[in-house]
Amino acid sequence: MKAVVIRAFGDPDGLEAVEVPAPVPAAGQVRITTEAIGVGGVDAVIRRGSLAAYGFREGHLLGSEVAGRVDAVGEGVDASWIGRRVWAFTGLSGGYAEQAVAAVEDVLALPAGLTGAEAVTLGGSGVVAHFALERARLTPGETVLVRGAAGSIGITAVQLAAGRGAHAVAVTTSSAERGARLRDLGATHVLDRTGEGGPDTPAGFDVVIDVVAGPRLPLFLDRLNPNGRFVAVGVVGGQPPADFGVRLMDAFRKSLSFATFSSDAVPGPDRRAVRSSQFAAAAQGELRTVVHEVLPLDQAALAHRRMDAGQVFGRVVLAP
Incomplete structure (x- = not known):
């Protein structure tokens, strides 16, 4: 599958689109074929090398939140997840890719009327x-x-x-x-x-x-x-x-x-309850999301350049 990794810490030109093996969901995980990938400020901080002391290394596959459709589940996960459109938190890695895995407790079904781009703009x-x-x-x-x-x-x-x-x-x-x-x-x-x-x-x-x-x-x-x-x-x-x-x-x-x-300091069930409520409010037009633009996955470096230059209002979203 196609993914974007940090070839070299520093400016956005250090991001590179590469081919990597598709992830396999472990026990308690689902795999998602992504339709929208959020580009956040923490991604830029990691890309610059500012969090290297916390274990982030060159070669890291960026991305924290995605939206898409579940295509596989790991051991212990209800198979009814397969085929559902979801938002997911992938941790601080693995999201800039055509497929991503996430713990099932960090996955939330999307309400009708909420696009994937809107979900990754609001979810985190x-x-x-x-x-x-x-x-x-x-x-x-x-x-x-x-x-x-x-x-x-x-x-x-x-x-x-x-x-x-x-x-x-x-x-x-x-x-x-x-x-x-x-x-x-x-x-x-x-x-x-x-x-x-x-x-x-x-x-x-x-x-x-x-x-x-x-x-x-x-x-x-x-x-x-x-x-x-x-x-x-x-x-x-x-x-x-x-x-x-x-x-x-x-x-x-x-x-x-x-x-x-x-x-991270908020208990998972509390995060889930608030996120679910906000997704419902956004789907009903009661809470507004602002998607700056949607770019192809292989233009992640351009997304980061615009973010670094302060040109983004809302959130840039990547789409495979």
Whole structure:
């Protein structure tokens, strides 16, 4: 089968389409013939070599989530899965391929009316957005800033925060055009990447959901109101300064909170329940997904170049 691997860490040109043996589902797994493959920020972080200390090596087959049809099951898996259209989390590997395997507990049947591209745009990111807002203890009437809102996590977080009754939902993004699109999704204020906005922009925020991290993270810690909560859900902009915690200590009397969040820390049944609910809402038009474009699998390097250049609004999807 065709797959995309990291030939060399670094820029997107290090990605290469190759022929590899089709995977065989082990006990407790299903195999999926893919129709849509999500391209996420974590894929870019792995591709750059930033997670080599965690065991990722050159030759790694990228990809975390796919949608398609189950074509085989491993030992102990109900054969009725065969032929069903599903979304699946494949871990942090194996998704950029014509076929992929996943543990059956990480597989969810797709509702009618939801495309594969929509499923991989929402499946992983929607859960992160939901539980990040839970971690932040957002309550109606509070102000929220979503930093890096043009990606699939941010787009979902904006909609969910507005739906939870936030008084204001501010976003950072790179252009007026993107800001207008985010307003259409529920944002009330648009800031640039440095945090500058119009005269009506709230001076502070009760909650910050940050997909970016990077060197500017401390500037956004400074924007927290007393008792404010900052939740970092990604590092697409790189690691923050090593001494960023000094900002928290300098603001000791404001009683600020900083947390990181990964959906890996959420029990599987809870992730599954939220994902199922979100898929149903998306199929009914109650939760919007934004697919930037669908590219052929062998153009994964182009997808990554566009993501690195900040040209993607929503999610790029690969299709075999």
